Amino acid sequence: MTLRLRIGFLPLVDAALLVAAADTGIAEAHGLSLELLRDVSWSNLRDRLHVRLLDAAHMLAPAAIASTLGIGGVTAPMVAPILLNLNGNALTVSARRFEEMARVAQGDLADPAVSAQALATLVSARKASGLPPLAFAAVFGFSCHTYLLRDWMALAGVRLGEDARLEIVPPVRTVEALASGEVDGFCAGAPWNTLAVEAGVGAILHCGVDLMPDLPEKVLAWRADDVERRGEAVARLNAALIEASRWVSDEANWPSLAGLLAAPDRLAAPAALIEAVLRGDIVQGGGRPLRQVPSYIRFDAAAIRPDPAHADRLLAAMARAGQVLVTLDLTERARAVFRPLVAEATQMKF
Structure with a gap:
């Protein structure tokens, strides 16, 4: 049976795994029909996920922690069983x-x-x-x-x-x-x-x-209670995104990926510019030459595996910004956001 999922995203290159899964047939091969809904702000995405207008969402990693801890809004615990990228x-x-x-x-x-x-x-x-x-x-x-x-x-x-x-x-x-x-x-x-x-x-x-190299940037966020009760949907989407990671990480696919991301209902940006970003060819401006930046954005298997240690790093940054006072309880709740539980339960390999 095909499962239909509504997933919100913002027009950014780091939505690449979602776009690749939806637009290359990868999701379909995993029994999924993905409806990607482009939004305009992170607060919109967070709130639409909170009230279940979305099944899952492309989300800022610190925002998933803040929502889980009830900082800056209502408390709505989230789980990220997979990351979407590092850096970018x-x-x-x-x-x-x-x-x-x-x-x-x-x-x-x-x-x-x-x-x-x-x-x-x-x-x-x-x-x-x-x-x-x-x-x-x-x-x-x-x-x-x-x-x-x-x-x-x-x-x-x-x-x-x-x-x-x-x-x-x-x-x-x-x-x-x-x-x-x-x-x-x-x-x-x-x-x-x-x-x-x-x-x-x-x-x-x-x-x-x-x-801050190898910074966890975006995650695929679900409401925590949905992860518990909709295990099959979470597992299928995880599997599709892991396969999308392999496809996206292959340099031979970057021209095709750039074309998919350039579509009007995705990023609506020039494909050549997107491909340059994927290659780490950064036009700096200010009269300076093109800069080649290795790992400017990462979608590889190691980059998308959730690690509770990500929460430690982000909590430290949030504390420096005066947003949280880190305690043992806070740390445990934040670390629970980054759970490779689905991959481990289904023997998936990142």
Whole structure:
């Protein structure tokens, strides 16, 4: 019997496993009919999963933890029996701010410590001149994007939310917000950083791997009670995504994958640009050459296997951001989000 599942996603390259499973026949071969529903914000996806308008969702790993712990909203425990990727983020500033940072930088801006100090110089100059603080966008409060921004700025003692304003801007609006001057920079997943560079409005300062390599970024989230009562659906989808991981990780399939992701109901972005991201060929902007970034985004078997240790790393970042006070109970509940329980129960191999 074919099982029909409604899965929400945002238009990002890290939705690749879901798109590949749905659009290549992989899911069908596992007895699934996947309806992928494109959404506009992470809060929408979270809330639609909470009230069961979705069976599962493409979700920020920290958001799944926050929902489970009841931080920033209602308590709705979630389980991620599989990850969708590691890495994939970048930190982009407006073309104007990049030029200003380049003028005051004491060294190579490719060094996060140098770029953070250049930012600190701009922040101090604006304070002395009575200008409003710079604004940086993350795509959600409970996201690796927020923690990457905070930890980068902290290298030079700049406090996000105090010395620089934090704005929450959905991925689809980041380029527009940068172009309009609403924000001076943003941290988001692919392809939005590259789209900002291609539009001539931004320059990529750092890739996520420069700051926090192998960071658990997106997960396939289910409500915890659904994982317990809908084991067959979870197992089938896990199997389909593991097979999709093998297909997506094969370089020979990247042109086809880029074409699938480029579709209007998926990312609606140029296929050539998406393929470049898959290859780690990053157009930096700011007059700098193309940069090749190994493991810019990972979809391989090791990348998608859930590990309770992911929760430890993310909780530490959430604590640095002042979002949680880590306790033993909190840690145990957060670690329960990342459970390879389905794979172990069905003898699946990541």
